[in-house]
Amino acid sequence: MNLTHIKYLSLFALLVNAAAMLSPIINGGDSITYAALSQHISLSNDWANLMLDGKDWLDKPHMQFWITALSFELLGVSTFAYILPGFLFHIIGGFFTYRLARLFYSREAAWLSVLVYVSVFHLMDSSIEVKAETYLTGFIMGACYYWLRYDAQARLKYLLLGAAFTAGAVMTKGVFTMITITSGLVILWMYQKQWSKLWSMKWWLAFALSLLFTAPEVIALYLQFDAHPEKVVFGQTNVSGIKFFLWDSQFGRFFNAGPIQDTSGGGHPFYFVLVFLWAFLPWVAVFFAAMFAGVRKFAQRSVEENAGFVFLCGAFFVTFSLFSATSFQLDHYTVILFPFAAILCGKYLSDRMQNLHEGRALMIAQVAFTLLLLALAIGLSVHVGYAVVISLIALMVSAMLGYAVMQRQRMRANVLLVFPLFGMLALYAFVVLTSALTFAAYSVAYNANRQLAGKPAAPVYSYNMGIVSRELAVYNTAPVFPAVSPEQLPTSGRYYLLVSEKELTTVASTLAHYEQIGQGDWVVHKTGTFPRFLKLARGEAPLEDIRIFAVN
Known part of the structure; x- marks a missing residue:
């Protein structure tokens, strides 16, 4: 399979992923x-204060909100303007995945790394959900690339860009991100016995400059919190935003002892192993094969030949181990590690493409994953029953079969690379399109906005539905406010x-004159377990009778 073919497959996967940006919700x-x-x-x-429902908000650093706010400034407030910058950072992560892979391996290995990157399920999903990790992936991969270049050649360009990307990561998620950025390089130095670099002035300068570039975050936190000790945050006064940023949000979550805690019962050491098994589909078997091959051949290779494997394993496993040891665990944390795993897979796949007649077990595993993904896409589409979803999945399966017939002379390469890719894209298409159709039918905010369209402009209040007021404010140009009591x-x-109909009696007596202008059976909280999502897609649960009134 030539490079052009791999590039087109990567572009196809990226376009399928990008289509999700067209969702209005x-x-x-x-x-x-x-x-x-x-x-x-x-x-x-106001670029200093993070405010939610009129109250000071202290949780994540500012960077991702600054970037999204800039997108709103340029494009207006909309769903597309919210998703676009996150998706662009997903592409930036892919770009630096390629650049980093090229520092160690061939062009083919680098492009195969990109193919893996753009088709990993959780990376695709995160690029549209747009959590902090979406931005973090772009910042971390850029920082790793430029620090590797700076390690080889101390140029000012690499120093400034490495520090800028590092600061971007810190201002997105906190100081713990520096562990992911530096662990691969430090492990590589240890392997190469270059201990002196740990206290080299060259690297202390890099560290100092990275901290200096985080000044906007520190200043913003000082202005919002440290300069106002009278503010009540987490139920108390004298809360330092800077201390929270440097300590509580990082070590507090690690030990689950900070002001924001996981109350589900603590972490499990194998939680992220189980997450990886589904989040890294369809390349899980390839990753384990790559690790096995890398360890088996490690002693036979020179220090220089092992450099890439050592760096990537250091970057992946140090942070993975820290995540597994923490008491605060969420599945999307591991997204930032997948580019390193993608490069390990890309290198292994490049080697395998030279001799496709070896590794029968991996071929069987890839066939199994392909069949599993297609079975899920087809079965779930039929179960939910949306005709347009069933048609799309049928079209994608037909396209895969047509491709298999046209490229039958490359059947082993197809089994290894192309069929799992198609299977993953089919399942992803099911998830994205079903989500869009389901939430268009049952989202309170989206449907209320449609029913309010064309009505005289006036403020909107949502009663005991705070999350609805936030979402509706993105769709509606009128001011939207939450209310938790009639007062x-x-x-x-x-x-x-x-x-909601069940809350109507609570507020009706306090309203002077009101007229019902809209109604629907909708869902307030859209997120939840996957079985709950499937029930919602079928219109079975958990719907509430929501009323819209014009009040004078």
Whole structure:
């Protein structure tokens, strides 16, 4: 399989991934919150304070919200403007995955690394959900690339860009990101017995410059929190935003002892191993084969030949081990490690392409994964019952079969690379299209916005549906406010009220005059378990009777 073929497959996967940006709806709860924070920055022109529902918000650093707010400034507030910068950072991550792979391996290995990167399920999903890890992947891969270049040649360009990407990562997720950025390089120095680099002035300068470039975050936190000890955050005053950024948000979460904790019962040492088995589909078997081959041939190779394997394993496993040891565990944490795993897979696949008649076990595994992914895509499409989804999956399966017939002389390469790719894209297409259709039918915010379209402009209040008010504010140009008690509703003036039927009696007596102008059986909280999502897609649960009133 030539490079042009691999490039087209990568582009095809990226286009399927990008099609999800056309959805008019923001899917996840975290994504809605992040959009609301960014929207406040854009509308208020207040780039220092993170505000949510009118209250000071202290959790994530500012960087991703600054980037999204800039997108809102340029394109207007919309779902597309929210997703676009995150997807661009996904592409940046892929670009530096290629550049980093080329430092160690051939062009074919680098392009195969990109193919793996753009088709890993959790990377594709995260590029559209747009959590902090989406931006973090681009920053971390850029930092790793430029620090490797700086290690080989101490040029000012590499120093400045390495420090800038590192600072971007720190201002996105915190100081722990520096472990992922530096662990591969430090492990490589240890392997090469270059201990003196650990205390070299060259690297202390790089560290100092990286910290200096994080000044915008520190200044913003000082202005919002440290300069205002009277503010109540986490139920107390005298809260330092800088201390939270440097310590509580990092070590507090690691030990699950900070102000934000996981109350589900603590972490499990094998949690992320189980996550990896589905999140890195369809290349899980390839990754394990790459690790086995790398370890088996390690002693036979020179120090220089092992450099790439050592760096990538160091970057992947040090952070993976830290994640596994922490008490605060969420599946999307591992997304930042997948580019390193993709390069390991790309190198292995490049070697395998030279002799496709070896490795029968891997071929069987890839066939099994292909059949599993296709079975899930077809079975779930039929189960949910959306005709357009069934048609799309049927078209993709037909395209794969047609490709197999046309390229039958390359059947082993297809089994190894192409069929698992098609299987993954089919399942991803099911998830994305089903999500869009389901939330278009049952999202409170999306449907309320449609029913309010064309009505006279007035503020909108959502009663005991805070997440709905945040999402509706992204779709609607009118001001949207949450209310948790009747006393928080206006006593004069015209406004619209969203309230569930079961809550109506609580607020009805406080309203002077109201008229129902809309209604629907919708879902307030869209996120949840996958079985819950499938029930929602079938219109079975968990729907609530939501009413829209014009109040005077």
